[in-house]
Amino acid sequence: QVQLVQSGVEVKKPGASVKVSCKASGYTFTNYDLTWVRQAPGQGLEWVGWISPDDDDTVYPQKLQGRVTMTADTSTTTGYMELRSLRSDDTAVYYCARVRSEWIIDYWGQGTLVIVSS
Amino acid sequence: EIVMTQSPLSLPVTPGEPASISCRSSRSLLHNNGYNYLYWFLQKPGQSPQLLIFLGSNRASGVPDRFSGSGSGTDFTLKISRVEAEDVGVYYCMQGLQSPWTFGQGTKVEVK
Numbered sequence: 311q312v313q314l315v316q317s318g319v320e321v322k323k324p325g326a327s328v329k330v331s332c333k334a335s336g337y338t339f340t341n342y343d344l345t346w347v348r349q350a351p352g353q354g355l356e357w358v359g360w361i362s363p364d365d366d367d368t369v370y371p372q373k374l375q376g377r378v379t380m381t382a383d384t385s386t387t388t389g390y391m392e393l394r395s396l397r398s399d400d401t402a403v404y405y406c407a408r409v410r411s412e413w414i415i416d417y418w419g420q421g422t423l424v425i426v427s428s
Numbered sequence: 429e430i431v432m433t434q435s436p437l438s439l440p441v442t443p444g445e446p447a448s449i450s451c452r453s454s455r456s457l458l459h460n461n462g463y464n465y466l467y468w469f470l471q472k473p474g475q476s477p478q479l480l481i482f483l484g485s486n487r488a489s490g491v492p493d494r495f496s497g498s499g500s501g502t503d504f505t506l507k508i509s510r511v512e513a514e515d516v517g518v519y520y521c522m523q524g525l526q527s528p529w530t531f532g533q534g535t536k537v538e539v540k
Contacts, residue, residue: 355520
């Protein structure tokens with residue numbers, strides 16, 4: 311069965327960086343894309359970006375351009391999302407999710423809480 | 429960016445009764461391939477979001493047939509024919525036509 315298992319809670323200071331992992335199993339890793347979505351406490355969903363593990367193509371929202379980098383390690387079937395120059399408003403649960411054809415997000419990870427606080 | 433607007437933002441429901449959520453986009457989500465790049469997700473309390481409807485009107489695998497999606501262009505609707513207690517949570521629409529993908533504000537469905 312398809313599973314996306316994410317790394318644990320992170321607590322960072324403003325200005326630091328965080329790297330969240332997403333271990334995929336139960337499917338052929340390079341046949342599907344990965345996307346990342348975040349949710350600030352008590353708020354709605356915000357798209358963070360997309361990566362194709364097959365060719366490492368990425369798309370990021372302009373709002374996060376220059377601060378976010380997504381990578382994929384095909385040898386370990388793991389996706390990563392790194393966010394730099396953290397601010398307090400980056401505090402959120404970060405979800406990875408699988409994307410199939412026509413941009414259908416069909417499986418989600420359990421989420422990783424990132425807390426940015428001095 | 430495409431702005432997604434849901435209504436209502438809060439929806440008290442009675443089990444067994446129907447419910448409906450509206451989602452409007454600031455530009456048409458109808459691609460020239462005939463697909464509407466509109467999706468519906470449900471986030472149950474304490475859980476990750478789950479896919480309900482894709483490409484406007486297609487139920488995801490395992491989703492009960494009491495859920496249906498309709499609409500085209502800029503106006504879309506999610507309907508629950510008979511609400512059950514397990515349907516409580518926050519419902520989100522999302523557009524995948526254009527980057528950045530954007531979500532509606534969410535509609536909180538709770539049992540009266």
